[in-house]
Amino acid sequence: MTLVLIGLFITIIGVEPDLLSLDRSPVVGFVQIGVWSTGLAILLLGATLTVRVVRNSRPNSLRSEVGVRLIATGYVFAVAASFADFLGIGSHTLPTIYFGPVQVIGLALSVLTSLLGLILYWPSRARRVEHAPSPAAASASAD
16 A cells, blocks of 8 residues: 555656645656556555455456456556657657647546456455255254
């Protein structure tokens, strides 16, 4: 849980650096995107490890395997959406980088995908197993 809080703090600093008077540019830059991507990675790693502890060595089901992959896929898409202009897949070129509304939507949907993965990774309730009466108890009730 400490990793989740540290990751959340770093992500918030990356998204809004002016909270700590760290905003040095009027635009969203490479370093700022790198900071919130790193914070998101730490946050998702901490959340995944926390759920892994909650799972308590239960065998992985198909649902949990899909959840882990959704967490990773959501993070990859979040980084790709954040760095879209720098990677050349965005709509703006390098001199005029602009973190636009399409990138914000991509980042939000990616984080929601990772959250869905965490929900799927969370262990489902254990099925209640009805135990048959033991042979000793069955013979004692017959007498």
